[in-house]
Amino acid sequence: MSRILLFNKPYGVICQFSRDGMHPTLADYIAVPDVYPAGRLDTDSEGLLLLTDDGKLQHRITDPKHKQPKTYWVQVEGIPDATALEQLRRGIQLKDGMTLPAEANLMAEPQGLWLRDPPVRFRKDIPTCWLWLTIHEGKNRQVRRMTAAVGFPTLRLIRYSIGKWTIDGLAPGKWLSMHA
Structure with missing residues (x-):
């Protein structure tokens, strides 16, 4: 069964787990192994970011032909x-x-x-x-x-x-x- 995380990304957080030395990252908020963002939000944007452990679901969420x-x-x-x-x-x-x-x-x-x-x-x-x-x-x-x-x-x-x-x-x- 696929897992999905709904994350309310705060302003200033970058949408990656690896640290860049300047901004908070997903790793500062989410300690769940093997989940990856399905799409991105700019550092200066806030709100819903989806993460999943299912590559096919990640593709369905982000692929423009599915027009989510x-x-x-x-x-x-x-x-x-x-x-x-x-x-x-x-x-x-x-x-x-x-x-x-x-x-x-x-x-x-x-x-x-x-x-x-x-x-x-x-x-x-x-x-x-x-x-x-x-x-x-x-x-x-x-x-x-x-x-x-x-x-x-x-x-x-x-x-x-x-x-x-x-x-x-x-x-x-x-x-x-x-x-x-």
């Missing part, structure tokens, strides 16, 4: 209007190609949201808001590049879910083991 939806809570600088949201929904032309259409909606700040260390920069004259953004691919830094392309830079990025798995009830730095 990934939902993010995205705090952006400014308040996107209907035009910006529609651009995200249609797809955005990035330097490495067109993104697939995304689901994009304004949302309230997530309930029970933990503080980030270091905190997000705030400017008193520029409001921020939260987006619920679901994508079906995983280009490098895609969500950040998409929001910037429509004029609303990402300040904080939290992956809420991958497919059926979520961070519900999982504090930052904590993980949950289950059978896939």
